[in-house]
Amino acid sequence: MRVSIIHRRRFKSVRDREFYVEFKRAIGFYPQNINLYKLAFIHKSASIVLPSGQSVNNERLEYLGDAILDAIIADFLFEQYPSEREGFLTKMRAKIVSRTHLNRLSVQMGLQRLIISNSCNSTQRHIFGDALEAFIGAMYLDKGYKKTRKYLIRKIFKKFVNLNVLEHLETDFKSRIIEWGQKHRRSVTFDYREEHEAKETSPIFFALLYIANTLAGEGQGSSKKEAEQNAAMIVLSNEEQLNLLAQNIIEEAHLGPEECVNSSL
Numbered sequence: 001m002r003v004s005i006i007h008r009r010r011f012k013s014v015r016d017r018e019f020y021v022e023f024k025r026a027i028g029f030y031p032q033n034i035n036l037y038k039l040a041f042i043h044k045s046a047s048i049v050l051p052s053g054q055s056v057n058n059e060r061l062e063y064l065g066d067a068i069l070d071a072i073i074a075d076f077l078f079e080q081y082p083s084e085r086e087g088f089l090t091k092m093r094a095k096i097v098s099r100t101h102l103n104r105l106s107v108q109m110g111l112q113r114l115i116i117s118n119s120c121n122s123t124q125r126h127i128f129g130d131a132l133e134a135f136i137g138a139m140y141l142d143k144g145y146k147k148t149r150k151y152l153i154r155k156i157f158k159k160f161v162n163l164n165v166l167e168h169l170e171t172d173f174k175s176r177i178i179e180w181g182q183k184h185r186r187s188v189t190f191d192y193r194e195e196h197e198a199k200e201t202s203p204i205f206f207a208l209l210y211i212a213n214t215l216a217g218e219g220q221g222s223s224k225k226e227a228e229q230n231a232a233m234i235v236l237s238n239e240e241q242l243n244l245l246a247q248n249i250i251e252e253a254h255l256g257p258e259e260c261v262n263s264s265l
Contacts, residue, residue: 046117080163
């Protein structure tokens with residue numbers, strides 16, 4: 001059946017034919033509007049510039065897919081957890097749509113084989129999750145909300161998303177390190193810098209995490225939020241450093257005012 005369908009369809013190029021076959025292998029169905037789905041996998045680093053100067057890439061579809069994905073996940077979780085409160089549902093949705101989780105889902109589906117990108121930076125791995133969102137946007141335009149929802153739940157959520165694991169998965173490392181600082185009476189602050197590399201259209205963000213004005217760790221990512229979370233995760237993973245900081249706090253608490261002044265000189 002598969003061979004007959006491919007042979008009956010006329011392709012403008014060998015690339016279209018290859019995309020058609022690879023799309024079926026990764027997604028599970030043959031694309032009707034092949035150009036719409038091809039657009040979903042063109043990263044902005046490989047944008048096609050039209051004579052009018054307009055760049056053609058998957059950013060608009062990604063924007064649309066992000067909104068559709070949020071709505072479908074909210075609907076799905078509402079049905080899965082009829083007794084849970086809004087706060088729990090919000091946290092679960094955030095875990096599912098986190099960049100790390102979407103990247104993993106995209107790779108598990110095999111979407112990386114469809115992506116066209118000129119990005120070679122390791123921090124740009126978020127393009128996998130971006131492509132997944134763009135694909136969802138394309139499918140919504142092609143098939144509508146109901147069929148898109150049915151596909152996501154049956155072919156992605158129930159196949160690749162383990163809700164039991166996500167329930168116990170810690171992802172908000174920034175909140176944890178701030179809580180640690182409050183508990184031990186130490187300020188926790190972030191500083192930022194950006195770097196632009198050749199052939200990259202998006203900057204790389206670096207977050208420097210300071211505890212009591214002392215640099216404790218540094219993280220990087222495709223956004224400030226991602227860089228903050230990575231920096232906090234790195235600091236929290238260094239238990240020895242945190243124990244030393246906590247011990248210093250305990251020692252200072254037992255010193256008198258004059259001793260504290262002298263010890264800081």
